[in-house]
Amino acid sequence: MGIILGITGGGGSILTVPILVYILLLNPVTATAYSLFIVGTTSVFGAAQNYFKGLVDFKTGFLFAIPSFTAVYITRKQIVPRIPEAIFEINDFVLTKGTFLMVFFALIMIFAAFTMLKKRKKSILKEKKSSLLSLIIQNFIIGVIIGLVGAGGGFLIIPSLVLFAKLPMKKAIGTSLFIIAMNSLIGFMGDVQNLTIDWLFLLKFTTLSVIGIFIGTYVNKFINEQQLKKGFGYFVLAMACFILLKEFYFV
Template sequence: MLQYIGYIVTVLVGVTLGMMGSGGSILTVPNLVYLFGLNPVQATSYSLFIIGITSIIGSIPKIKNKLVNYRIAIIFGIPSMFSMFATRRFLMPQLPAQFQIPFVGVVEKDLLLMIAFAVVMILAAYSMITNKQEDCIDCGKKMEKNTKLLVIQGVIIGMISGIFGAGGGFLIIPGLVVLAKVPMKNAVATSLFLVAINSFVGFGSDYQQFSSFNWNLLGILTGLSVIGIIIGNYLSKFISSTQLKPIFGYFILVIAGLILIQELIY
């Protein structure tokens, strides 16, 4: 029964990616952990594959409509890609199975990862919900020239994406909209393009685990997610940028709350 619910959630993963250029990983990781019974570390690898394939397919119509900002994608994406690869390849294998937290005691790595994931989501959601700025094409063009800011953002988001097995869209969108002043529709398209690249790099860095993967399950989930993103791309045509920002923020907030409830109460 739980797996059938998981299949439905997987379609929703694609829908959210198509509509908002992100949100796939924040649904995929909990979906794989709670409904398919994977451990959080393995779930992050599965998530990167599913989100990578889905995002690259979903970005095709947005590329055709010239919504992807390639300058930002390059300046932001290359540092993010290298940061994510280094995190997955060198940092993650070194993390201990348990952490000693002051005033708390011993905490398992899996629990700590899920709680930290939820906290980062809440911060990203807050930045979008409280951001009242209107889309400004000229503002975005000015910020494109701030190479240093975009590189720093890319490195930080790449590292966070590597730790949590996320394509990074739920952080890329607030970064592009709030800090880089990119119009929401362009931020969604650029994010989807970057998420695809980041996900493939992150998944490739886990090559030593490939033999232990359930490729049949991975193929089914990826197919369902692709169906979802086709639906999401279609629905995005009917939602304005102004409506999309708070929807995105509250969506992330709800998922973060559910993760915290599951990890801390149940």
């Protein structure tokens, strides 16, 4: 997970949540909370590495982070605890809170993957410029989504940084790690007040992830930007399909 986060600037939580839910058998709500801490702490180290390389745009980072981490905190503190355990029933099918969160996570990932893989004309990209208000609204919505799925949000933030803030891919990755760190750790503060945290397990998992991000950041130096963007999109799409199969086919 740390290696993927270091290489792509996102996608770490896309691995973390399925590992915690499907391999370690944690409840999805607890898993998404733990994911925020693991990804947030790991991203601090990744952002620091990128800062020393001049690959973090702090002005853009704060512009994106402030509305999003505000929304993440509100979502984790107030909205997630109020979602009912059984959302609705149709005959023998029951849509549980856990299934809803995982399926919602997968659908958002598919959207993000197609956004990154879709070819756009350069002339159109140059003409497009988002207003400050639209960026604030967009990032607040991203924050709500991040809060619901417990992700760091790199798979949503990176397309936004590339397409709207016009950052080069590698600078978008460094800036994304900075935003993810703030989003995730502030969002996790909302969970601390609602959940009992197994700190020993969490710190062990996070240590392994931090080691991984140092490896991933090193590998990133040898990868072409276009290949990186394309590979990131396919990686997100593959993980989304895996989650949907697990929720609807194997269960």
